[in-house]
Amino acid sequence: MATPGGSHLPDGGKARRAYLQLRDEITRGTHAPGAILPGETRLAQKCGVSRVTIRRALDALAADGLIEKRLGAGSLVRDPGAQAVPLSGDLASLMPQLVEIGQRTEARLLSFGYGHPPQPVATALGLDAGARVQTAERVRLIGGTPFSHLTTHVPEAIAANYSEADLATTPLFRLLERSGVQIDGAHQSVTAALATPEVARALNVAVGSALLSLTRVVRDAAGGGVEYLSALYRPDLYRLDMDLCRVGSDGDRHWQPVIGAPPSAEAAE
Incomplete structure (x- = not known):
């Protein structure tokens, strides 16, 4: 059954492999919008199925x-302009983009509550034993299409300054600053993950779909942890960019990130 804005993995390993190969070629522009894909016989030979x-x-x-799919006329590659426009985030200037992305996208609050955090979260935030955090799950949408699933953990003393209703309508980044937090920096890591049934439902993708996984720990001016974010993004609607420049001399030439480079687009929280 089709799910708008989703990803539909066909049954069978060979069919999935062919689907992923063709999907990758389309999203990378190998088959341009408006082009007709090769016939089924040629595609079958190409994919070995x-x-x-x-x-x-x-x-x-x-x-x-x-x-x-057009009867008797082959398969036409659709114009992605008619679908949700993918977002891109600049790793070198990510934090200033969060406020603006909150204005461009819609957030839906899935859960909100207080409790003891998982040990990795407590360790990352530097919390004492027995400390509690406010944990929330949200989905962000662009053009009505969900592109990210966000789980945030905020120390209770900070989270007490905003309500569930606030979080449902205002980006967390703004709420933290409104609470008097002076955000100084963050550390984040990016890897890949597979969609669990719960996340798949929230993002309208098939269970087991590949997702971009980002973990970010935000700290204040005193070095204390103020937010732990676990984010899962649909790779067809979100990417991370970084500008690089060539520095050094002679045999010591190497690539270096361009800090403060203007972003090509806003990033997602």
């Missing part, structure tokens, strides 16, 4: 809205 298998892969791509 049968025509029945390639047909299942094409059906899944059509359900994703990436192609339009």
